Amino acid sequence: MKEKEQRTEDEDAQLVSLCKNGDVDAFEVLVKKHQKRMLNIAYRMIGSYEDACEVVQDAFVSAFKGIKNFEERAKFSTWLYTIVINLSRNRLKQLEIKSHREDSSLDDPVFTDDSQITVEPASDEPSVLERLKKRDVQKKVQECIHALDNESREVIVLRDIQNFSYDEISDMLKIPEGTVKSRLFRARYSLKDCLKNVMGDL
Amino acid sequence: MECADIQKKLSAYIDDAISPEERMLIDEHLTSCQECSVSLSDMRKTLEYIQKLEDIEPPPWLTQKVMARIRLEAKPKRGILQKLFYPLHIKLPIEAAAVFLIAVAALYIFKTIQPEVKLTQMPSEEMKTQIPSQEKDRIPAIVETEPVPSKPAEKPLFAKKPEVTERVTEAPKAPPPVAKEDETRPSAGAVAKDEQRTEVLSRAKAMAERKEERISLTINVKDIKTAGREVEKALMQLNGQIIRTESFENREIITAKLDSKKLKNFIDKLKLIGEVKEVALDGLEGNIEISIEIVKTSPHLQ
Numbered sequence: 001m002k003e004k005e006q007r008t009e010d011e012d013a014q015l016v017s018l019c020k021n022g023d024v025d026a027f028e029v030l031v032k033k034h035q036k037r038m039l040n041i042a043y044r045m046i047g048s049y050e051d052a053c054e055v056v057q058d059a060f061v062s063a064f065k066g067i068k069n070f071e072e073r074a075k076f077s078t079w080l081y082t083i084v085i086n087l088s089r090n091r092l093k094q095l096e097i098k099s100h101r102e103d104s105s106l107d108d109p110v111f112t113d114d115s116q117i118t119v120e121p122a123s124d125e126p127s128v129l130e131r132l133k134k135r136d137v138q139k140k141v142q143e144c145i146h147a148l149d150n151e152s153r154e155v156i157v158l159r160d161i162q163n164f165s166y167d168e169i170s171d172m173l174k175i176p177e178g179t180v181k182s183r184l185f186r187a188r189y190s191l192k193d194c195l196k197n198v199m200g201d202l
Numbered sequence: 203m204e205c206a207d208i209q210k211k212l213s214a215y216i217d218d219a220i221s222p223e224e225r226m227l228i229d230e231h232l233t234s235c236q237e238c239s240v241s242l243s244d245m246r247k248t249l250e251y252i253q254k255l256e257d258i259e260p261p262p263w264l265t266q267k268v269m270a271r272i273r274l275e276a277k278p279k280r281g282i283l284q285k286l287f288y289p290l291h292i293k294l295p296i297e298a299a300a301v302f303l304i305a306v307a308a309l310y311i312f313k314t315i316q317p318e319v320k321l322t323q324m325p326s327e328e329m330k331t332q333i334p335s336q337e338k339d340r341i342p343a344i345v346e347t348e349p350v351p352s353k354p355a356e357k358p359l360f361a362k363k364p365e366v367t368e369r370v371t372e373a374p375k376a377p378p379p380v381a382k383e384d385e386t387r388p389s390a391g392a393v394a395k396d397e398q399r400t401e402v403l404s405r406a407k408a409m410a411e412r413k414e415e416r417i418s419l420t421i422n423v424k425d426i427k428t429a430g431r432e433v434e435k436a437l438m439q440l441n442g443q444i445i446r447t448e449s450f451e452n453r454e455i456i457t458a459k460l461d462s463k464k465l466k467n468f469i470d471k472l473k474l475i476g477e478v479k480e481v482a483l484d485g486l487e488g489n490i491e492i493s494i495e496i497v498k499t500s501p502h503l504q
Binding site: 184 | 210211212213214217219244245247248249251252253254255256257258259260261264265267268269271272273275276
């Protein structure tokens with residue numbers, strides 16, 4: 001994954017310089033290229049498909065606005081993912097305030113994510129039961145990820161879901177690599193405990 | 203190494219983010235410690251679960267929605283860019299071109315309108331004999347500016363001006379300039395000034411002279427009506443042909459044709475009628491057109 005990113009870097013740089021000259025079509029190429037990963041980061045961080053989609057849109061818009069100030073010291077993708085992480089954090093704060101205010105009514109679905117059901121592609125698995133089980137497991141994992149504190153969730157999403165290197169995560173979160181390591185250790189232990197509780201056994 | 207220390211490092215151990223020495227120590231510990239081995243396998247299973255999470259697909263409208271917002275964003279930006287940079291790169295040349303075009307158009311309009319202006323001025327010039335002398339002073343003055351090196355932009359305007367004005371006065375109404383010419387010729391410096399005129403001009407003059415000539419005379423009298431009749435009578439006696447008589451409040455203008463040979467005689471007769479302003483009569487040939495302005499003598503002049 002890391003190698004792939006590095007290979008595509010030059011390609012991005014060319015498109016980025018076109019974007020800096022106001023080339024909207026070049027930006028569209030970048031949008032198409034990065035939107036899936038952006039959405040997955042936002043979705044795993046926020047836990048809501050709709051909110052994630054909105055955050056991704058906002059992230060692209062602010063990336064376009066700020067692309068002139070983007071210095072090619074960092075990779076464009078890293079810069080882009082930093083934006084989506086920051087916007088996801090903000091969105092989470094907003095949602096927290098909102099849920100506090102509404103004082104979570106009984107009708108509120110807790111950790112439900114119907115969108116996951118809709119977006120899940122039809123798998124090759126023959127058994128409906130198997131599929132339900134799988135969906136159930138995925139849902140539980142997502143719930144556990146969502147139950148993590150924000151710092152832990154960020155490193156889990158970036159390292160274990162998106163497979164970024166320690167170095168890249170350190171760049172995106174603006175924290176030293178040692179902190180990435182310790183946060184990751186803490187996050188993985190919390191996640192392991194959560195999964196054990198939710199599923200009975202690993 | 204304690205179990206707690208080992209377990210802290212298991213996360214990095216899985217990622218292979220530890221030194222070879224540490225790895226050796228952990229490997230060694232794991233063979234002997236059941237608890238730590240379970241911890242490691244639990245963590246590996248946990249990560250497996252996470253990594254099995256399926257990627258979600260972006261909705262098909264996401265790109266379109268993003269790009270719609272981007273294009274909206276890009277439009278006002280272009281407006282700002284236009285404001286900031288167009289005056290420097292594109293607008294200025296357009297403005298310069300516009301100014302140039304306006305200048306050219308103005309010059310062209312000025313040139314095309316000028317003859318009309320001159321033509322309307324013509325009758326008044328005929329009446330006032332002092333005008334030609336003014337004209338005389340003006341034209342050489344303009345011609346004199348020609349050799350002076352001036353700005354290139356101004357040059358065509360000044361260089362062409364005298365030519366244009368002259369052509370206008372000589373072409374449609376040939377007689378008046380000739381009359382002026384003849385009147386003013388004997389005056390001091392007139393000949394010298396003539397030499398300063400362009401060749402084109404003098405040639406045109408010569409051509410005009412061969413045609414019908416025209417002079418203006420002014421007589422100061424006490425009684426305009428009586429003098430008018432006397433003048434008419436004098437013209438008749440000399441076989442002159444009265445073209446028209448124009449009466450004004452304090453003056454009368456009689457325009458007539460007369461043989462130039464009889465002109466001197468005519469002027470002598472006029473002198474009997476009133477006070478004649480002397481005019482040049484040299485070099486006149488054939489029939490000439492005379493306009494006699496009979497002006498009532500002002501009391502203070504008497």
